[in-house]
Amino acid sequence: MMFTFDPSTVGLVTAVFIASVVECVEAFTIVLAMGLTRGWKSTIVGSVLALVVLGLVVAITGASLRTVISQSLLKLVVGFLLLVFGLQWLRKSILRSSGLKTVNDQASIFRREQNNAREAADEERLGLDWFAFVVSFKGVFLEGLEVVFIVVTFGLSTSAKNHDGIMVASMGALAAGIVVLIAGIIAKGPLSSVPENTLKFAVGVLLCTFGTFWGTEGLGFFAPTEASLEWPGNDWALLMILVAWAVMSIACVNLLRKAIKKVLGAAGSAT
Amino acid sequence: MRVGVQHLLNRFGQHEDSRIDEIRKENEMKYVLGFLRFWYDFIIGDSWQTAAGVAGIFACGAWLAHAQILPGELLAPIVGVGIMSVAILSLFLSTKSDVK
Numbered sequence: 001m002m003f004t005f006d007p008s009t010v011g012l013v014t015a016v017f018i019a020s021v022v023e024c025v026e027a028f029t030i031v032l033a034m035g036l037t038r039g040w041k042s043t044i045v046g047s048v049l050a051l052v053v054l055g056l057v058v059a060i061t062g063a064s065l066r067t068v069i070s071q072s073l074l075k076l077v078v079g080f081l082l083l084v085f086g087l088q089w090l091r092k093s094i095l096r097s098s099g100l101k102t103v104n105d106q107a108s109i110f111r112r113e114q115n116n117a118r119e120a121a122d123e124e125r126l127g128l129d130w131f132a133f134v135v136s137f138k139g140v141f142l143e144g145l146e147v148v149f150i151v152v153t154f155g156l157s158t159s160a161k162n163h164d165g166i167m168v169a170s171m172g173a174l175a176a177g178i179v180v181l182i183a184g185i186i187a188k189g190p191l192s193s194v195p196e197n198t199l200k201f202a203v204g205v206l207l208c209t210f211g212t213f214w215g216t217e218g219l220g221f222f223a224p225t226e227a228s229l230e231w232p233g234n235d236w237a238l239l240m241i242l243v244a245w246a247v248m249s250i251a252c253v254n255l256l257r258k259a260i261k262k263v264l265g266a267a268g269s270a271t
Numbered sequence: 272m273r274v275g276v277q278h279l280l281n282r283f284g285q286h287e288d289s290r291i292d293e294i295r296k297e298n299e300m301k302y303v304l305g306f307l308r309f310w311y312d313f314i315i316g317d318s319w320q321t322a323a324g325v326a327g328i329f330a331c332g333a334w335l336a337h338a339q340i341l342p343g344e345l346l347a348p349i350v351g352v353g354i355m356s357v358a359i360l361s362l363f364l365s366t367k368s369d370v371k
Contacts (some may be wrong), residue, residue, distance in 0.1 A: 190300040
């Protein structure tokens, strides 16, 4: 396996690892609730099957996209998708930080899942508690799909420098999964103390950074030579873009907080 | 008489077959729309304005790259600033109603 340590590789591993921690925590909450309430056999089977399917999706998507389209077009498509996807994460975490949206509480999600599990009917198929199997499969699959999206997009975009970009990204995701699993076993409960919104904010900034960097490079597809555009300083421009996104996002949070205070203040004086 | 009954049964059978085909096509369309809806919600979510704004800036950047009006090393940062500006503007526009 060949990989080079440069800003984009470090960024790749960091972004994938942090995003995977966030999604693994959410998946762990669902799996823990099912396991403790409905039993572990069906829960583990559903979770493992979801992980196998996700692994196949990574392998098939990565292999097929790498060979089908040119590097510039791939960067453009991946950059656009990362930007739009990353802006979703960033927008929601900015809204949570400013108080316009409630912060996710893993403990209350855990209690809700447990209540649903207790109320669900007992149904057995293929020797499994079908409710526990389906909920665990869906939970791990849907949370994992976001990780897969990031692994494939990042991995493909760095494949010019890192021959096994997807493998490197997958290792980052796997490491995060192991860390969350160990933390969960030690905590023996949902991981409520994980600063989820802060991590989502960081991932949003990273996704937007790489989306901007690669998407812009990919515009070279429309140039007569079809060669990628180059940022001044090449990969080091990533740091400048990262700082720009971070500063602007923090400024947005502060501006929104001030706007809310102003609106609440005006509403209070009107009454 | 038997021919008439047979004819009626054939017509009824054909009607049933076409109805089954219609239901099958409706179900296939539901799956396709459901699949597309899933990916739309997954990638774009509830803020289509942001996605539209970014697409617009990329379109402008593509035109500038094709027309070769600016050198590549100047074009990249300009497009980058454009992307960030549009993204932040879309963010504030879509949260304006939330603040009110």
